[in-house]
Amino acid sequence: MAKKGASSSNPVATWNAHNISIFCDLCIKEVEAGHRPGTHFDKEGYANIRANFKAETGHDYEKKQLKNKWDALKNEWKLWKELVGKETGLGWNSSKGTVDASEEWLNNKIQVCVFIF
Numbered sequence: 793m794a795k796k797g798a799s800s801s802n803p804v805a806t807w808n809a810h811n812i813s814i815f816c817d818l819c820i821k822e823v824e825a826g827h828r829p830g831t832h833f834d835k836e837g838y839a840n841i842r843a844n845f846k847a848e849t850g851h852d853y854e855k856k857q858l859k860n861k862w863d864a865l866k867n868e869w870k871l872w873k874e875l876v877g878k879e880t881g882l883g884w885n886s887s888k889g890t891v892d893a894s895e896e897w898l899n900n901k902i903q904v905c906v907f908i909f
Contacts, residue, residue, distance in 0.1 A: 805857040
């Protein structure tokens with residue numbers, strides 16, 4: 793039985809780090825080619841991303857699936873910019889791929905969250 797949102801011709805998209813990297817590289821190429829006139833890609837941009845993504849990964853995702861991933865990555869990027877750009881006392885641990893924060897910073901955030909709820 794297919795998962796929710798899937799059909800026999802349109803399987804659920806699964807994303808791993810390698811495929812996300814390929815997707816991001818393809819999106820960058822389309823932005824540089826002028827196929828993102830606003831906040832999303834135009835018809836030709838999505839067609840190029842879809843064809844090239846299939847060629848590189850073997851996954852034939854629909855435009856909607858690619859757009860959903862674009863939107864999700866865009867939201868993650870906004871959160872990242874908010875966290876790194878506005879918060880002080882944070883660092884980046886490149887070996888772990890995580891944000892480093894002092895105990896004091898974490899305790900302050902936990903107290904704020906507890907106060908809100």
